[in-house]
Amino acid sequence: MSKPEKLIADGIRLDGRKPDELRPIKIKVGVLNRADGSCYFEFGGNKVIAAVYGPREVHPRHMQKSTSAVVRYRYNMASFSVEERKRPGPDRRSIEVSKVSREALEPVIFQEYFPRSAIDIFVEILQADAGTRTAGINAASIALADAGIPMKSLVSACAVGKVDDTLVLDLNKDEDNYGQADMPIAMTPDGNITLLQMDGHLSRDEFREGLEMAKKGCTAIYEMQKSALMEKYSSQIEGDNSE
Amino acid sequence: MSKPEKLIADGIRLDGRKPDELRPIKIKVGVLNRADGSCYFEFGGNKVIAAVYGPREVHPRHMQKSTSAVVRYRYNMASFSVEERKRPGPDRRSIEVSKVSREALEPVIFQEYFPRSAIDIFVEILQADAGTRTAGINAASIALADAGIPMKSLVSACAVGKVDDTLVLDLNKDEDNYGQADMPIAMTPDGNITLLQMDGHLSRDEFREGLEMAKKGCTAIYEMQKSALMEKYSSQIEGDNSE
Amino acid sequence: MSKPEKLIADGIRLDGRKPDELRPIKIKVGVLNRADGSCYFEFGGNKVIAAVYGPREVHPRHMQKSTSAVVRYRYNMASFSVEERKRPGPDRRSIEVSKVSREALEPVIFQEYFPRSAIDIFVEILQADAGTRTAGINAASIALADAGIPMKSLVSACAVGKVDDTLVLDLNKDEDNYGQADMPIAMTPDGNITLLQMDGHLSRDEFREGLEMAKKGCTAIYEMQKSALMEKYSSQIEGDNSE
Amino acid sequence: MSNEIIAELRKDYIYNLMIKGEREDGRTFNQYREITIDTNVIDKAEGSARVKIGDTHVVVGVKIQPGTPFPDTPDQGVIITNLELIPLASPVFEAGPPREDAIELARVTDRGVRESGALDLSKLCITPGEKVWMVFIDVHVLDDGGNIMDASALGAIAALMTAKLPASRFGLGDDSVVPLRDVPVSVTAVEIGGSIMLDPSMDEESIAGTKLTVTSNQAGELSAMQKSGVHPLTTEQINYIVDIAIEKAKEIREKFLVI
């Protein structure tokens, strides 16, 4: 698609959303058998799977920490997840995304409970549509809970951007390509920011306003994450009772 | 060479062989000084050298097995072994060939005699002309014996293929390029199959018939392998006597 | 620049030097804070920095030597140091240069004083103009002294070449590109040769003569190296006294 | 340590069941676990399929782009098959370049498609010697429950069956279907203590002496075979596996791969 004339018309975005509206979200908890915890997360056109293994032994051993667990995060895009086939394997972008995503989650993990062990988080992007890093963090946060890793809270993430001089929540692919700014955020339910990146063009006031908009988006996502976990938990209880 | 009109005429193949005839084979045992065992093997236009080192220490140590030797096999084509120069180093094909070749030989090696040690097999293809993996296995089998590695038996290998709707033994390069099927086989003298790959197009009956043809080819090669080893052994005895 | 008609006219080289004249040299000792010893060395258009770390622990451990230090040398060209941008990272040339440069310095280091430890020498070529390896060795030699590594002596290095059938000292870039021979040399003050490479075309007599010319060049450089170290040392003393 | 003991006990358990002619999950020796195939699961891919065989779960995406033909086949399209055993899918997989088992799985998947002639490569030529369609088959293993081989091969052919040539996106005319002319199916058997079982579970795979994968086409003829593992097989065992593999492939094809 080439640049559309307008990305917002009469206050409505090309995909029909209002400026502060998230794309549809679909969450499935515990979708993998091998992993200790897992989550399938659809966020608009993004389809991501997160798996958590651990706490488990650290290889190679010199990577162990004596007083806490090491958290490792591998963000990986499937070759077929994007329009132009991506070469398999990590590139510079995925290495940076992995780093900031790990740092977005580390603050809520009780790492000190598991010295000398590893908590491994793997996020696979099966389909990409702007916002893969936030989708991945949302999924990973649930997968950590599903794996029974002790956490202070969940972490929720979404982006705010600017298109046609308007602040909008949760950019889609066209808004990302042709917009003026993109700012992914992750936060805890009590409002602590654990991920913050920005590029593009924002005034000081737009930034402040955008931060508040992102926080509202994260709060909404947090409720969905909680529900998805509750649902799995209650269906298990039911399942247990019905036996 | 572009595709010839016929690969078989009056029951005779382009290189003058009958359908069930092997290409000429030349074997020299113990051709290298540094290696514990070695063998030079010519199989039609293929020229390969196999060397065996071991049993010896395993590096890195975490690759050790506590109750048996690890067998390693490295199949490597010289850059100048083929028409179009090959980039040095392993590619996906050579990694697969190394794996199935190792598995073709492991069943006959008394690995349990040498816990925590390695038996290393190196096969260099100096000239390639269809059938390098079988030539390599034949050479490696002799090099293992030459190195004094305790073995249940030798392993012998050759391919069967289909060209012009006819089953033929031991494809040459043109038959491989323009034929309808290729099936490399390795076996022990008592008829156990230790390598089996196939690609192309074979009916169930052709497959059965081809398997029998391959077995006859392997039996013939086995006799040549034995002779080559005998010859070296007897010349050594003679050498010892003449001193 | 394309090949000039003459590289020497009336006994004077294109940059105004006489055949046996070195390019201007500028030395600054102790230019880095983090390194244990360092030196900035300008040699004509070459700008190089050498840093020395050690003696320090060896990682990985299996590289340790039980009776002496290991000396490591990493020659690295900045991407922007040459006309055509160089891809970052080691290439075959820089690996060879690192090896012969290390061997040029090892003879003067009392390695046996520091068993199981490493002495790391890093040489970065910020700007290249023919003679980077000799500039690097000159800088590294001073950085070793600055780091307090016990040494039998300094090592000094320069090249001799042949242009327009004349032996000349210390080739510049054009003389290197269009000359007939290049011979880098490193030596100790007492005349022992620790590096010797040659390529091009030299008769036996030219070689002998060239070797003597190089030795004179090295002697001159040695005096400058000593002065630079003296200067830093005496300014420290002064500094100490003035406190 | 205790992990190893559990593994050992598990092996004994499976082995003892096998001797009685039984399997862990109640299947007969020639029975597959439940198979489900969903196609068109990835919009960004030109073709895609999610395949589950029991616990095993793979997603295959097919990407198709114009590219340069190989010099020796100037008028034929190119197939490139990749498979990664990513650490998400199993505690024993590691990040990094593909290792020999992943490479073998990719290459056997590739040969199944290629050697069966399923794809008419000559119809993937755009301009001879200059531009042809490159067909990338990427197998993404999400959960390893055993027999990734058959899941990968099934996913590859199912994804190809639903794939289209994205000609319009590259200004090369109208989109069209991928020129398929056969539907190869791979069937994998393992040998455990002399017995032959189809579709090994992860535990069965781990104690099997050897695997034999047999790919056959619509005509019931062989397109590709691969023995993998260190136990030898007898001629009788091989012929037996070939026979049931061809039958089983027919069943699977008719049930799941109707064009």
Place this chain on the structure above:
Amino acid sequence: MSNEIIAELRKDYIYNLMIKGEREDGRTFNQYREITIDTNVIDKAEGSARVKIGDTHVVVGVKIQPGTPFPDTPDQGVIITNLELIPLASPVFEAGPPREDAIELARVTDRGVRESGALDLSKLCITPGEKVWMVFIDVHVLDDGGNIMDASALGAIAALMTAKLPASRFGLGDDSVVPLRDVPVSVTAVEIGGSIMLDPSMDEESIAGTKLTVTSNQAGELSAMQKSGVHPLTTEQINYIVDIAIEKAKEIREKFLVI
């Protein structure tokens, strides 16, 4: 071992100073160390700058060559930013391919230049779809005294400000200046025990919970931001840092980056 103890004591020392509102080197929390910028230090590069911030020392070289544009931006030049943490610069850096911290520094440096629109990429087009100027920004870190991030960003823009397009060398007309239209400046703050400090020294950086880099342009607006590190930040902390970063960037720009 004793090294670790010294490090621990050092951290305590800095932490205790911080509680009293002081810093190791006597600076106030919002004060930078001495900055020096020298340009045109590498003749072989099309633009270059040596930047020192206190002990930290980087050399940035800009190389410009004709190359092929990306297919999706056929009429725009290309920026490629590299940064290596070479072992010459610190006892903790290692040889080898860049690791995540080096990659992050390179990418944030790159975004500062790119997102501010400092380089007019459309003016770097030579022949649309065929040939554009490739601008390589290579950051060579020589001494790590902390806050490599800001030194790298300063070096990149200073080198670009003095760079020329080497058209004559490639037979493409006369050399010209690089089409710059803004001067972004990055300002990095760290959070230590709830306090915010600008321009962290190496020791401060090592004990900081988190860093926030804010790049702003001549208009005092934001071009790029990057939080790095595991401590969360509150909205108040972020807004505070943004405010002082924009002010500080203005000061630095006016003092050091006058075109």
Place this chain on the structure above:
Amino acid sequence: MSNEIIAELRKDYIYNLMIKGEREDGRTFNQYREITIDTNVIDKAEGSARVKIGDTHVVVGVKIQPGTPFPDTPDQGVIITNLELIPLASPVFEAGPPREDAIELARVTDRGVRESGALDLSKLCITPGEKVWMVFIDVHVLDDGGNIMDASALGAIAALMTAKLPASRFGLGDDSVVPLRDVPVSVTAVEIGGSIMLDPSMDEESIAGTKLTVTSNQAGELSAMQKSGVHPLTTEQINYIVDIAIEKAKEIREKFLVI
């Protein structure tokens, strides 16, 4: 451990012999082991040679293909020399990318050919700036018995002497011989305890303090030199080696490399 002791005893043995002016295998200090050279041993290569010097055994294959010239030498062919120390050839060689000793051997072999002007690169130009002959010299070491260097250089020139330009295969006219105009020969000496010996055996090489390789041409002039190893050499030692290397190269050339 016991291996190390044996190695130590072996070194003492060689050292003690050397003091008496003797060598392990009875040679004089300036004597080579038996040399055999067979050419045209690999049909698939455009030129090839098998060289044995005593126990040392290398095969050199020359492949020649059309390719693109380097931008700065648009009218000259390209030489690319590779040498691998594959683990087949010695218990101490390891698989993997070439290490510094293999790279040095390859580069010195390359310089011997290149700097002697043995190959007339201008005659390897097909279309200036577009297409030239690429000459790949691949040295395959099969058995390391010491002095791989000289075997490699001998193999390279012998293979080139029998190589042809495969023009017909690429539709570029008739095949022709490779334009050779000199026959460089490398001679390697080692210094052991002050003494100089030619053509070191593996054991001699392992205890040598330093090696000096001298490549000279038909005119008896120097084309390339390389000192390798950590012992310094005196001017006298170097001049002595140069003199005997030139003589010995002449002998070897006349005996083995007659065109």
